[in-house]
Amino acid sequence: GENVEQHPSTLSVQEGDSAVIKCTYSDSASNYFPWYKQELGKGPQLIIDIRSNVGEKKDQRIAVTLNKTAKHFSLHITETQPEDSAVYFCAASRPPDDYKLSFGAGTTVTVRA
Amino acid sequence: GAGVSQSPSNKVTEKGKDVELRCDPISGHTALYWYRQSLGQGLEFLIYFQGNSAPDKSGLPSDRFSAERTGGSVSTLTIQRTQQEDSAVYLCASSLSGAINYGYTFGSGTRLTVV
Numbered sequence: 001g002e003n004v005e006q007h008p009s010t011l012s013v014q015e016g017d018s019a020v021i022k023c024t025y026s027d028s029a030s031n032y033f034p035w036y037k038q039e040l041g042k043g044p045q046l047i048i049d050i051r052s053n054v055g056e057k058k059d060q061r062i063a064v065t066l067n068k069t070a071k072h073f074s075l076h077i078t079e080t081q082p083e084d085s086a087v088y089f090c091a092a093s094r095p096p097d098d099y100k101l102s103f104g105a106g107t108t109v110t111v112r113a
Numbered sequence: 114g115a116g117v118s119q120s121p122s123n124k125v126t127e128k129g130k131d132v133e134l135r136c137d138p139i140s141g142h143t144a145l146y147w148y149r150q151s152l153g154q155g156l157e158f159l160i161y162f163q164g165n166s167a168p169d170k171s172g173l174p175s176d177r178f179s180a181e182r183t184g185g186s187v188s189t190l191t192i193q194r195t196q197q198e199d200s201a202v203y204l205c206a207s208s209l210s211g212a213i214n215y216g217y218t219f220g221s222g223t224r225l226t227v228v
Contacts, residue, residue: 004155006155034216036219041221042221043117043204043206043219043220043221043222044156044204044217044219045219046216046217046218049216089155089156091155091156097169099144099146099161099163099169099208100158100161100169100171100172101156101158101217102158103148103155103156103157104155105153105154105155106153106154106155
């Protein structure tokens with residue numbers, strides 16, 4: 001099955017700086033790559049996703065890049081704010097079972113004021 | 114309701130007991146998923162329901178785990194003869210259909226502790 005590795009496991013950044021989280025996947029057939037944010041005591045929330053026919057996608061301060069050749073994708077958060085502190089998960093899925101997500105182990109991001 | 118509702122939010126049980134976890138999906142969502150989140154690990158797929166189709170049970174870790182979805186809405190995850198390694202947060206999610214285009218909406222989870 002698909003194996004998704006995520007780095008780093010923890011990340012501390014100064015408010016206003018950028019944060020980058022990287023994930024690699026093993027199955028070249030994977031074609032959907034979402035990112036979820038989980039705040040304490042809550043379920044994960046989808047923040048951005050990218051499909052294999054796109055190399056980059058942006059939504060305000062958040063961007064995701066995908067390198068299909070290298071089988072890795074990254075989340076970039078610019079101008080970090082205290083409310084960005086959370087656990088972030090990357091995931092991947094492949095057809096025909098694209099409803100079934102394989103998740104990375106998560107990155108705990110702390111934004112220092 | 115406005116979101117995916119799970120109950121109970123916390124459950125402490127003795128080893129060997131059976132437990133039932135409940136998930137109430139967003140109204141109109143035909144797809145429902147259960148995932149398990151163990152401490153310090155990512156989410157692990159357990160089971161998927163889509164409409165009246167046969168569920169995908171490929172992620173259930175053992176025959177002690179079962180799930181059902183009644184009337185295409187509420188789902189119950191049952192763990193029989195609980196073991197300490199079953200301790201985790203069990204997350205339920207729903208989506209408008211089984212196509213991943215729609216993304217998941219997760220509930221807040223049930224934290225299960227087996228003592």
